[in-house]
Amino acid sequence: MQNPxxxxxxxxxxxEQMPKGTLTYKTINGKKQPYxxxxxxxxxxxxxxxxTEREQILLEFEERSRLQEEKQRLLAYMKSLEDILKKxxxxxxxxxxxxxxxxxxxxxxxxxxxxxxxxxxxxxxxxKVTLLTRPRRFGKTTxxxxxxxxxxPRFSGHPEYFEKLQVxxxxxxxxCFGTIPVLMTSFGSCKGRNYQQAVKGLxxxxxxxxxxxxxxxxxxxxxxxxxxxxKNTKQALFDGDTKKIETAIPAxxxxxxxxxxxxPYILLDEYDTxxxxxxTDGYWDEMISTCRQLFHGAFTENEFYSRAIITGVTRxxxxxxxxxxxxxxxxxxxxxxYQECCGFTEQEVSDALKCQNYxxxxxxxxxxxxxxxxxxxxIYNPWSICGFLRHGEFVSYxxxxxxxxxIGEIIRRHPIRSKYEIEQLMSGAVVHKKINENxxxxxxxxxxxSLWSLLLAVGYIKADNVIxxxxxTECDVSVTNREVMGMFRNxxxxxxxxxxxxxxxxxxxxxxxxxxxxxxILEDITYGSMSYFDVGNEKEARTPENFYHGLILGxxxxxxxxxxxxxxxxxxxxxxxxxxxxxxxxxxAFLMEFKVWDKKKEKNLEETxxxxxxxxxxxxxxxxxxxxxxxxxxxxxxxxAFAGKExxxxxxx
Numbered sequence: 001m002q003n004p005x006x007x008x009x010x011x012x013x014x015x016e017q018m019p020k021g022t023l024t025y026k027t028i029n030g031k032k033q034p035y036x037x038x039x040x041x042x043x044x045x046x047x048x049x050x051x052t053e054r055e056q057i058l059l060e061f062e063e064r065s066r067l068q069e070e071k072q073r074l075l076a077y078m079k080s081l082e083d084i085l086k087k088x089x090x091x092x093x094x095x096x097x098x099x100x101x102x103x104x105x106x107x108x109x110x111x112x113x114x115x116x117x118x119x120x121x122x123x124x125x126x127x128k129v130t131l132l133t134r135p136r137r138f139g140k141t142t143x144x145x146x147x148x149x150x151x152x153p154r155f156s157g158h159p160e161y162f163e164k165l166q167v168x169x170x171x172x173x174x175x176c177f178g179t180i181p182v183l184m185t186s187f188g189s190c191k192g193r194n195y196q197q198a199v200k201g202l203x204x205x206x207x208x209x210x211x212x213x214x215x216x217x218x219x220x221x222x223x224x225x226x227x228x229x230x231k232n233t234k235q236a237l238f239d240g241d242t243k244k245i246e247t248a249i250p251a252x253x254x255x256x257x258x259x260x261x262x263x264p265y266i267l268l269d270e271y272d273t274x275x276x277x278x279x280t281d282g283y284w285d286e287m288i289s290t291c292r293q294l295f296h297g298a299f300t301e302n303e304f305y306s307r308a309i310i311t312g313v314t315r316x317x318x319x320x321x322x323x324x325x326x327x328x329x330x331x332x333x334x335x336x337x338y339q340e341c342c343g344f345t346e347q348e349v350s351d352a353l354k355c356q357n358y359x360x361x362x363x364x365x366x367x368x369x370x371x372x373x374x375x376x377x378x379i380y381n382p383w384s385i386c387g388f389l390r391h392g393e394f395v396s397y398x399x400x401x402x403x404x405x406x407i408g409e410i411i412r413r414h415p416i417r418s419k420y421e422i423e424q425l426m427s428g429a430v431v432h433k434k435i436n437e438n439x440x441x442x443x444x445x446x447x448x449x450s451l452w453s454l455l456l457a458v459g460y461i462k463a464d465n466v467i468x469x470x471x472x473t474e475c476d477v478s479v480t481n482r483e484v485m486g487m488f489r490n491x492x493x494x495x496x497x498x499x500x501x502x503x504x505x506x507x508x509x510x511x512x513x514x515x516x517x518x519x520x521i522l523e524d525i526t527y528g529s530m531s532y533f534d535v536g537n538e539k540e541a542r543t544p545e546n547f548y549h550g551l552i553l554g555x556x557x558x559x560x561x562x563x564x565x566x567x568x569x570x571x572x573x574x575x576x577x578x579x580x581x582x583x584x585x586x587x588x589a590f591l592m593e594f595k596v597w598d599k600k601k602e603k604n605l606e607e608t609x610x611x612x613x614x615x616x617x618x619x620x621x622x623x624x625x626x627x628x629x630x631x632x633x634x635x636x637x638x639x640x641a642f643a644g645k646e647x648x649x650x651x652x653x
Contacts, residue, residue, distance in 0.1 A: 003357055004074045004081075011067045011074075023061045034058065077354070084351045088114045089164055091355035095389040102145040106161035111356075111386065113348050116167035118143055118341040119150055122309070123173055125337070127329030129299055129308045131271075133315050134333065134373075135459030137383035137398055138342040140311040144184060144267045147309065151180040151265060154215065180306070181256040181264040183249065185209040188270035195283035198274055199290055200240050206248045207237035213252065219259045230255055246294050253304035263306035266298065272312035275321075276406050279441045288441070292321055300324050314457045317440040332437050333456065334466050334473055339374030344385055346378040356389050367394050370481030372462045381459070384483060396483045407454055421550075423557045425461065426485065430478045435463070436471050452477065460484055506555040510590070513636065515649045522640075522647040525551065548594045548640060549577060556580065562587070572620030579621075581628055589625055589635045591616060597643035605641040605648040612639030613652055 021038035024046075034049040036057070049057050085092055090105060090112035099105065105112035122130065134140055149155045150162060156178025162168045185205045192198030216222060216230050233251060236244045249266065256264045278287035299308060315332050322328055331337050344352070346369065350361050358364075364380075368388070371379035387397030421431050435452050455461045456477065463475035479485045502521060509517035553567060556578075564581040571579070580590040593612040602608050616622070616637050625635050633653065641648045 004078050008071055008074050008078075011071045015064060015067060018060050018064050019057065023057070081354055084355060088112070088351070090114070091352050095356065095386050097386070097390065100141045100145060102142060102149045103155075103161070105142075106149070106158070111352070111389070113344055113352065113382070114165050115139065115143060115341055116146060116150070116162065116165045118338060119147060119167045120170045120173050121338060121341065122147075123176070125329070127307075128327035129310065129325065129329065131310045131312070131315070131328055131330045132338060132342070133312055133331070133457060134342040135371075135381075135457070136313055137381060138459075139382050140342060141186065141188075141269050143341060144269050144309060144311060147265070148182045148184045148267060150177060152182040153178050153180075153260065154212075180262055181213075181260045182267060183209055183252055183256070183264055183305075184212075184267040184269070185249075186269035187273050190274040191277045193281060195278070195286040198277060198281075198283070198287060199242050199245070202245045202274065202290075202294075203237045203240050203242060206245055207234060210234040210237060210248070210252060213256065216255055216259055221259050221261075222255065226255060226258065246290070246297050249294075249298040250302040250304065253302055257304045263304060266305050266308035268298075268308065268310045270312055271310050272314050272316055275316060275441065276314070280406055284441055288320055292323075295321060296324060299327070314439045314454070315437050317438040320440060333373050333459075334437065334463055334468070334475070336374040339376040340379075343371055343373060343379040344382055345376070346380070349380050349385055352385065352389065358389070358392070363394060364388060367482045370462060370484070371459060372464060381483075396486050398483060399487055407451065407458070407460075421554075423554075425477070425479050428479070430464075430476045433475060433477050435473045435475065435477075437473055438471060460487070503555050503558050507559060510556070511588075513651055515638075515651050518649045519647050522548075522551075522642075522649065523645065545594050545596050548642060552578060552592065552594075552640075569624065571624035572622070574615070574619035574621065576616070576619075576621040579625060581625065581630065585629055585631075587634070589630045590638060591621055591625065591635060592638045592640065593621075594640045594642075597641060599643075605643060605646065608641035608643075609639040609648055609650045612641065613637060613650075 019036065021036045024035050024037055025032040026035055027033075034054060034057070035046050036049060037044060037046045081092075090110070093109060093111045095111040096104070099110055104110050132140070149158075150167065150173075155161075159177060162177065167173050185208065187202065187205065189205065190198060190201040192201055210230070210233065217227055219227070222230075229251070233244055233248060237248060253264050253266070274287055275284070275291060278284045299305075315330055316322075318325075318328075346365070349364065353359070353361055353364065364385070365378075368380050368384045369378055371381065373379050381398045384397045388394070424431055433449070433452050435449055435456060437453060437457070439450070439453055439457070452461070456463055459480060461477045462480045463473065463477055465476045467474045502525065506518065506521050509515075509521065549567070553565070556563075556565060559565065559580070562583055564583065566579045566581065568575055568577065569579065576591060577594050578590075578592040580592075582589055593616050595608045595612045595615075597605055597608045598611075602611065616639075622632060622635050622637075626632055635653070637652045639650050639652075641650075
C-alpha cells in the first residue's frame with residue numbers, strides 16, 4: 001500500500017491540472033446541455049461545453065470526483081492512524097527482527113505492541129507464583145522484560161519508556177514504578193547431549209542474573225561478608241560450578257532485600273527447556289531431580305521474595321516438579337486469565353497493518369489467524385505478523401523447531417495410533433478430545449493423550465468449546481491456521497515415516513487377503529508398543545479394543561482415494577466397527593469386527609474370532625453395504641481377536 005501522505009500529494013497535484021468549477025446541465029430545446037460554472041475574480045462565470053470538448057471534459061470531471069472521494073477516504077484513514085498512534089506511538093516504527101528486551105522497543109526505534117496491561121492484571125491477582133504457558137515466539141520473554149524494566153529501581157530513571165503506554169494510566173501500578181528489585185533469568189539456552197552438559201548450561205544464565213545486579217558490590221547496606229559472598233557466587237557460576245545453581249536465586253534475593261529493603265520479584269523464562277531436552281536426550285531422571293531441588297529452594301524455602309512469574313511452553317505435572325508448591329497458580333492456553341497478554345489480538349493486528357501501510361487484513365486473517373487463549377479468539381502469532389510486516393509475503397514464518405523434536409520423539413515411539421486423527425485434522429476436520437494439560441514425562445510412552453497435550457501446548461492445534469473437569473480438558477481441536485497446516489504437511493506427517501511403511505505393508509496384505517501377514521504386522525506393532533497392553537486380557541475395559549479400532553483406522557487411511565471408510569455406523573441390528581465401501585462397485589468391500597479374548601467363555605483366539613463372525617451374521621452388519629449396491633459375494637468379513645500382545649485375524653466371505 002502506498003504511503004497515504006504521498007498519495008494525497010499526488011492527488012492534489014493532479015487536481016491542480018484539471019478544470020475548475022462545477023459541471024451542471026441546462027435544458028435547451030428539450031435537451032440537457034452541459035455547462036461549467038466557475039468563480040473568476042469573485043464573479044460567477046458559466047460557459048457552454050462545446051460538442052468537440054464534451055467527452056474530454058466529462059471524463060476529467062468524473063476523474064476529479066473520484067480523486068476527491070479518494071482524498072477524503074485517505075484523510076479519514078490518516079485521522080484514524082493519528083488516533084491509533086496516540087494510544088501506541090510505537091506501531092509506526094521500524095519492524096525489527098529478534099528483539100526481545102523491552103528497552104530495545106522503548107526507545108521508539110522498534111515496532112512494539114503495547115502489552116503493559118499485563119502488569120496491571122498481574123498486580124490484581126493474589127498468586128504468589130504465576131506459571132504462564134504459551135507457545136514459543138509468542139512474546140513471553142518480552143513480557144517478562146517489560147515487567148523487569150517497569151519495577152526494577154535500576155531503570156527508574158526512564159519513566160518516559162512507559163508514559164505513553166497502558167500501564168501508566170493505572171494509578172496503583174504507576175506508584176510502584178521503579179520501586180521493586182527484580183531477578184530475571186532464562187533457562188532457554190540450557191541444553192546438552194547429556195546431563196553434565198545440560199546442568200552446566202544452567203550456570204551461565206545464573207551468572208548473568210548476578211552480573212545484572214553489580215550495584216550490590218557498592219552497597220552501603222551490605223557488609224564485607226555479604227559482598228564477598230556475592231562476588232564468590234558470581235565467579236563460581238561463571239566458572240561453571242553446578243553446586244551453586246540450587247542456592248543462587250534465594251541467595252541473591254536475600255542480598256537484594258538487604259540492599260533495597262524491599263522483597264524482590266523473581267522472573268524465570270523458559271523454565272521447561274531443560275526438561276524437554278532431558279526427555280528427548282535420555283537424562284530425565286537426573287534433570288528433574290536437579291530442577292525439583294532448584295525450584296524448591298527458589299520458590300518454597302525462599303523467605304526473601306514477594307512474588308514470581310514463571311513462563312514456558314508446557315505445564316509440567318505438579319507431581320513431577322511442583323509437588324510441594326501450594327503457592328502456584330497455573331494459566332495455560334485454555335485459561336481465561338491473561339488471555340490477551342501474549343500474542344496479538346485482531347484489533348492490534350488491524351492497527352499494526354494500518355500503521356505499516358498495509359491494506360490486507362482479510363488475507364492476513366486467512367493465513368495467520370486462529371489461536372485461541374482462554375475465551376479470546378482471533379489471536380495471532382507475533383512472530384508471523386512481524387515477519388509479514390517486514391517482508392509483505394504470505395509465507396510461513398513461525399516454525400517451532402524445538403517443539404517438533406519432542407513431538408517427533410513421541411510419534412516415533414508409537415507412530416500409528418494418532419495418524420488417522422492427524423489425517424482428519426489435515427483435511428480440515430474437527431476432532432473431539434479429552435486432554436490432560438499436565439505433561440507427565442515419566443508416562444509419555446504409554447499415555448495416548450500425550451501427543452495431543454503437546455500439540456495444544458505448542459500451538460499446532462487450538463481448543464474450542466472447552467469444558468474443564470478437574471485435570472481433564474474436554475474440547476474440540478483443529479489445526480490452528482493455514483500457516484500451521486503447511487507445517488503439519490511438511491513436518492509432522494514426515495514424523496510418521498515408520499508408520500507409513502507399516503501402512504503400506506498392511507494395505508498390501510489386506511488387498512491380497514493375506515491374513516497371516518496382517519496378523520504378523522499387527523503383532524509387530526504390539527510388541528513394539530508394550531505399554532498399550534498393560535490393561536491385561538480382560539474384556540471389562542474396552543481400552544484394548546478401542547486401541548485396535550484406532551490403529552486399524554490409521555493403517556487404512558491411505559485407501560481413502562479408493563474406499564469410503566466408515567466407523568461405528570448402524571447397520572442391520574447393530575453397529576459395526578469398521579466398513580470399507582469401494583468407490584468402484586466391482587472392487588472388494590471389507591467389514592471388520594474387533595474382539596477381546598474372554599477367557600471365561602472362549603478357549604483361545606480362534607473361538608474369539610468365531611465370536612466376531614457370529615456377531616457380524618446375527619446383527620446383519622452387511623445390510624448397509626448391500627443397500628449401497630455392493631454385491632454380497634464381494635463383502636469380506638474380517639474378525640480380529642486379541643489378548644494382550646497376541647493377535648489373530650481371520651477372513652470370511
